[in-house]
Amino acid sequence: MRGKSFFSRRMWIVACALLVLVGAGGLRWYWKSPRPNIILVTFDTTRADHLGAYGYEQGLTTAFDDFAKRGVLFEQAYAPAPITLPSHTTMLTGLYPPEHGLRVNGAGALASEIPLLPEILQEHGYQTGAFIAAAPVLGAQFGLNRGFDNYDDAPAKMLSRTRSYGVARRDGEEVVDLALEWLGLRTAEPFFCWIHLYDAHGPYDPFTEVYQDRFANKPYDAGVAWEVQQFDRVNEFLKENGLESNTLVVVAGDHGEGLDDHGEYEHGMLVYNTTVHVPFAFAGPQFVKPGTRVREVVSLVDIMPTLLDVLEIPAPERMSGRSLLPALKGESIESQDCYAESEMPYYMNRWCPPRTVISEQWKYIQSTRPELYNLEEDPEELNNLFDTVGEEANRLQALLTNMLESFQRTQAGEVDLSEQDVANLRSLGYVAGGTSSEEDAVVTTDQSLIDVKDMVPFVSKFEEAKHIVAEGHQEEAMVLLQEIADATEDYPEADLRLGDLLADAGRHEEAVTVYRSVLARRPDFVSAYFKLGGVLATQGKFEEVEANFREFIKANPDDPAGHLELANVLGRLGKYEEAISEFREALRLAPDSVAANVYLGHLLARLQRPKEAVGYLEKAIEVDPRNVAAHENLMMVLAQTGQPAKGIQIGLRAITLNPKSFETRFNLGLMLVQNQQYADGIHQLREAQKIRPDDPRPTQQIRQIEAALRKGSR
Structure with missing residues (x-):
């Protein structure tokens, strides 16, 4: 009996121990919450000093101000450039513009070897979505779409109000509608959602139907207010769906706006605080200490390393930013000298591109006429001390030089812009000279360059x-x-x-x-x-066009675009062999040029050399699977080379890409009939007939085919 009691007691003790162990394991699991969701909201063209949280009293930004009180607000946060694409690229790479290579809008694509935040998060189980208000400057063609399950940069569909925007851009209401729709479909996995709002960008809208005459004389503030109002809808969605406690929300301005301070009305040319001092705040999970205001200097380059640190995901080896997680927890951090630049003056006009280093007290701007400001005593940067505080100027000059020398530079990739892309960028003022100062090895202190001021x-x-x-x-x-x-x-x-x-x-x-x-x-x-x-x-005047591009190529022999344009005009002039030679030179310099492959394939087909044409057209489709012209031309040359079945498949794909193409449907119809697919062929001819009712050819062909079929059936 005693043995049994002892045995039972031993078993009970073991059972209790197991319960304790299981309980402890359960508690550890219970308290180790899953990785938080992340929402990044970027306010385009938004000055920090036009938000209530930063002391502004004339705006309507209560939703952001309350958000900042619930979390951590960085009082001195700086953008790396006063322009959209470089700044957003810095946020998503943890690299400064000279390192990631995107220095201006519309002039390059992010190199594939540079890791992007959404790629890393996707690899760690995150569902990823981006909702972009301005495709002309942040479209997928510039490379920021990598790692996003859904990168929504489509043209505006909803126009709830009429605006003289000048370019295709989405109202913030539409952007947030799309983002909330996507968020509402998320499953249990964590998500990363980037929402880009563009309503504060010029031309400004006073939103009179929303705010009446409140912002009649300050339409810029109306755009900021509308951005904040749309942002508030995101906060309400999180609250209503029980996601607030496990979603880290980050708000950052990509750059500010001049508003005539320092003589600059908009942005992109100067690097004063009007255009590089931006709003920056975090709120969400328990580790973010509410009501924290951080005075120390930080940069948007810190966003990616901070988020990866929060998620305990190893960061890429190459990053210039630092983690701000201690500051989010309410712990002290040190100010870190920040770099910013504007390549636009040089890119657009070959003026000296200003570059700056910003510390907690001082700001040095390198240009033809350098500037030095004591930000503590002169926050509006009105009193240039470069000639009077020599020791500090020399220190910051050396610091900036060291920064520039330490950057591991990456060349941006080629970007293939459509005519509409170019038109949209031009309307925003982002199409001009075409090379950066880095490409031209310009020293920014060169006295021969005009000072942008x-x-x-x-x-x-x-x-x-x-x-x-x-x-x-x-x-x-x-x-x-x-x-x-x-x-x-x-x-x-x-x-x-x-x-x-x-x-x-x-x-x-x-x-x-x-x-x-x-x-x-x-x-x-x-x-x-x-x-x-x-x-x-x-x-x-095609002879003059030829002379123009020969002159260009003489000065720029390694520019594939020049060879491509010369090839096209040579073709127009009937100098076919010279044209083929120039096309091939363009492709030697840029093998993946879709235009060069398509144009050369088309020319060879016209010259009855279809076998040579096939490879170029197939290459174009390999590079750009949605290129309509490549499909249409390949359909025809495959038929000419005795591959009708393959040609028909390419033709069907071409129609999927461009259902309104008369020539494709007409030619495909004839190919189908020749391949004895009579019903399908007649169908395509009838569709061609609908597209161009006045063209007699489809009707004639249908009559001939039907007559032949009736004759054959007798």
Whole structure:
């Protein structure tokens, strides 16, 4: 009996121990919450000092201000560039612009070897979605779509109000609608959602139907208010769906806006705090200490390392940012010197590109005429101390030099822009010269370069002209641009835009004169050659087009675009072998050029050399599976090379891509009939007939086929 009691007691003790162990394991599991969801909301063109949380009293930003009180607000956060694409790329890579290679809008794609935050999160089980308000500057073609299950950069579909935006951009209401729809479909896995809001970007809308006359004289503040109002809907969604406690929400401005401070009305040219001091706040899970305000200097380059640290995911070896997790927990951190730059002055006009290093007290701006500001005593940066505080100026000069030398630079990849992409970028003022100072090995202290500060009055007039064009008043805009041209020879971007407007108005000779004037002064402005070539082609002056591009190639022998344009005009002039040679040179320099492969394939097909054409057209489809012209041409050359079945499959794909193509349906119909697929062939011919009712060919073919079928059945 005693033995049994002892045995039972031993078993009970063991059972209790097991329960304790199981319980302890259960408690550990219970308290170790799953990785939080993450929402990144970026306020485009939003100055920190126009939000209530930063002391502004004339706006309507209560939702953001309350959000900041629930979390951590960084008082001195800086963007790496006063422009959208470089700044967002920094947020998603943890690298400064010279390191990731995207220095301006619309001029390159992110190199594939650079890790992106959404890619890393996707690899760790996150569902990823992005909802973009302005595809012209953040479209998938620039490479930020990598790692997103859904990268929604489609054109605006909902226009709840009429605005003179000038470019295709989404209202914040539409962007948030799409984001909330996607969030509502998420499963139990964690998600990462990026929401980009663009409503504060010019041209400004006072939103009178929403705010009446409150912002009639301050329309920029209306855009900020509307962004914040849409952001509030995201917060409400999280609260209503029980996601607030396990979702880390990050809000960051990508850059600010000049608003005439320092003479700059918009952004992109200067690096004062008006355009690089941005709102930056976190709120969400328990580790984010509510009500924390961090005075120390931080940068948007810190976003990616912070989020990876929060999630306990190893960070890429190469990152310039640091984790701000201690600050989120309410712990102290040190200020870190921040880098920022603007390549736009050089890219657009070959002016000196300002670069800056910002510390807690000091800000040094490197340019033709350097600047030094004591931010504690002079936050508006009005008193340049460069010549009076030599020791500090020398220290920061050396610091900036060391920063620039330490960056591991990456060259941006080629980006294939459609005509509409180029038009949209032009309307925003982001299409001009075409190379960065890094590519041209420019030293930013070179005294021969114009200081952008000296050109600011002309920049404001240029921006005014840009908005007038968006409102449809081209003649008025040409008057302003002509005033700039008359006042200075050092603003080629304005000259080129004047030439564009003249060309659009049919004033071709005047446009040619403007473009030739730019090239006479600035032969390094490669885009002027292409603009000039386009106008000359419109006039039918193909010999002059040929001469233009031969001159360009002489100066730029390794530019594939020049060889491509020369090849096209040689084809127009009937110099086919020379054209083929230039196409092949373009492809030697850029093997993945879709345009060169398509055009060469088309030319070879025209010259009855279909076997040679096949490879080029197949390459075009390999690079761009949705290229309609490549499919249409390949369908025909496959038929010519005795591969009708394969040609039919390519033709069906072409119709899927472009159902309204008369020629594709007509030719496919004939191919199907020749392949004895009579019903399908007649169907395609009837569809072609619907597209172009006045063209007699489909009707004639259908009658002949049906007659032949009736005759054969007898």
